[in-house]
Amino acid sequence: MIDDIDATTARVLLGLDGRRSRETVLAEAGAAGADIAVVSTLLAGLRRCDLVVDAEPLELSALGGPDTAERLAPDHSGLSVSGVAAPLATLRHRRARMVAVHNTGRLGAPVASLLAAAGVGTIRLVDDEMARPSDAAPGGLLPMDSFTPRRAGAAAAVRRAAPEVRLDTAASGETPDLVVLAGCTPVEPVLLRSLHRLGVSHLAVSIRESTAVVGPLVVPGTTSCLTCADLQRRDRDPAWPRLAAQLSVRRRRMSEPGEVTLTMMAAALATAQALLWLDGGTTPTLGGTLELRTSAPQIQRRNWVPHPHCPCGAGRTAPRRPPERAAGPSDGTRTCAMRPAPDRMGP
Numbered sequence: 001m002i003d004d005i006d007a008t009t010a011r012v013l014l015g016l017d018g019r020r021s022r023e024t025v026l027a028e029a030g031a032a033g034a035d036i037a038v039v040s041t042l043l044a045g046l047r048r049c050d051l052v053v054d055a056e057p058l059e060l061s062a063l064g065g066p067d068t069a070e071r072l073a074p075d076h077s078g079l080s081v082s083g084v085a086a087p088l089a090t091l092r093h094r095r096a097r098m099v100a101v102h103n104t105g106r107l108g109a110p111v112a113s114l115l116a117a118a119g120v121g122t123i124r125l126v127d128d129e130m131a132r133p134s135d136a137a138p139g140g141l142l143p144m145d146s147f148t149p150r151r152a153g154a155a156a157a158v159r160r161a162a163p164e165v166r167l168d169t170a171a172s173g174e175t176p177d178l179v180v181l182a183g184c185t186p187v188e189p190v191l192l193r194s195l196h197r198l199g200v201s202h203l204a205v206s207i208r209e210s211t212a213v214v215g216p217l218v219v220p221g222t223t224s225c226l227t228c229a230d231l232q233r234r235d236r237d238p239a240w241p242r243l244a245a246q247l248s249v250r251r252r253r254m255s256e257p258g259e260v261t262l263t264m265m266a267a268a269l270a271t272a273q274a275l276l277w278l279d280g281g282t283t284p285t286l287g288g289t290l291e292l293r294t295s296a297p298q299i300q301r302r303n304w305v306p307h308p309h310c311p312c313g314a315g316r317t318a319p320r321r322p323p324e325r326a327a328g329p330s331d332g333t334r335t336c337a338m339r340p341a342p343d344r345m346g347p
């Protein structure tokens with residue numbers, strides 16, 4: 001028996017019908033004028049006594065049916081234990097987002113699949129290449145996709161991961177919430193200009209020899225961009241433009257480098273960064289890159305500051321430090337000033 005509660009709280013408890021989640025009940029209780037803390041405590045007590053059960057799995061069904069709900073239930077639980085205040089709302093938010101993945105080979109296709117599996121509602125795949133045997137990877141293209149359009153193989157991979165996902169094409173005219181540039185080395189200048197002109201945030205991810213490089217996540221005009229990085233390198237090494245051009249030609253002739261284990265780590269870390277950005281969380285790759293090797297247990301963060309002469313304008317408008325700094329084990333291991341890199345960063 002529960003006593004000593006006000007009439008509004010009593011109505012909330014009497015209205016529990018098993019069709020709404022705890023999150024929804026609390027939101028409605030607050031709107032009705034009840035003390036949310038009191039209602040939350042009462043619900044927790046009732047749950048401990050097995051007198052109420054959480055109906056979130058039912059609401060997860062709204063994201064794409066019972067199978068989808070069951071598949072996303074671990075993600076929902078994971079978000080909950082990670083301290084996300086409204087995990088269901090977060091998944092709903094992801095469902096309404098669109099991410100475009102450029103270059104859907106060995107690295108990009110698994111990123112697209114991971115994004116879809118994590119609940120992103122719409123994926124756009126951008127790739128005109130034909131698949132090669134070296135494009136096959138877990139979560140991505142299959143060996144049997146070789147010598148067929150790579151985008152089709154990636155689309156099938158995304159469907160395997162999340163059948164309910166919507167696959168979009170550029171013909172829709174919609175602007176993606178985020179563009180992932182996977183192994184695009186270098187990024188076509190026309191594409192970069194377009195992303196900046198439209199103000200589309202973009203995340204670079206690539207394998208650089210034995211290192212996976214995730215980032216930067218560029219918010220045009222606000223954080224340092226890929227051109228900023230190139231200008232910083234040029235300042236340090238006048239020969240950089242010539243070296244970059246040579247590397248670019250060499251890479252066009254080669255398959256994406258990288259052990260498959262490193263490629264999978266890069267795909268997972270890039271997807272995690274994309275989700276943090278979409279979810280509104282602190283994103284360490286804003287103004288920086290995360291670098292990891294299979295041989296080293298730590299992720300290292302490198303800070304990239306806006307270049308004052310970059311046409312992106314971030315050097316004139318943004319603070320010298322990125323607005324969001326990495327937290328936890330991925331930051332602080334090495335936050336260094338720019339230094340000449342042995343290879344081109346990102347795409």
Ligand SMILES: [Zn+2]
Nearest residue numbers: 225228310312
């Ligand atoms: Zn820039």
